[in-house]
Amino acid sequence: MDKDPPTVEHLRRHGVTHMTVWCHNFDCRHQATFSFDELGVADDDIFITLKNRFRCQNCGEKDVAIQPIWPDWKPNMKKE
Ligand SMILES: [Zn+2]
Numbered sequence: 287m288d289k290d291p292p293t294v295e296h297l298r299r300h301g302v303t304h305m306t307v308w309c310h311n312f313d314c315r316h317q318a319t320f321s322f323d324e325l326g327v328a329d330d331d332i333f334i335t336l337k338n339r340f341r342c343q344n345c346g347e348k349d350v351a352i353q354p355i356w357p358d359w360k361p362n363m364k365k366e
Pocket residue numbers: 309310311314315316342343344345346347
């Protein structure tokens with residue numbers, strides 16, 4: 287098992303091209319989706335450290351959560 291936190295390059299190898307960012311302010315909960323390309327992240331960036339680069343556009347909160355959007359995520363969300 288690889289215990290190191292995944293890098294952007296690692297996620298890209300699994301087909302991840304986008305990430306979701308959402309605000310931890312419970313009164314706000316603003317959410318946005320970004321592509322790695324538009325963010326200009328480097329392949330050797332540790333994914334979880336990317337959250338330090340965000341600030342909520344809606345309320346200015348710096349405490350945000352991020353999550354990779356896996357390629358099989360959309361099919362799983364499809365309505366039956
Ligand atoms: Zn917010």
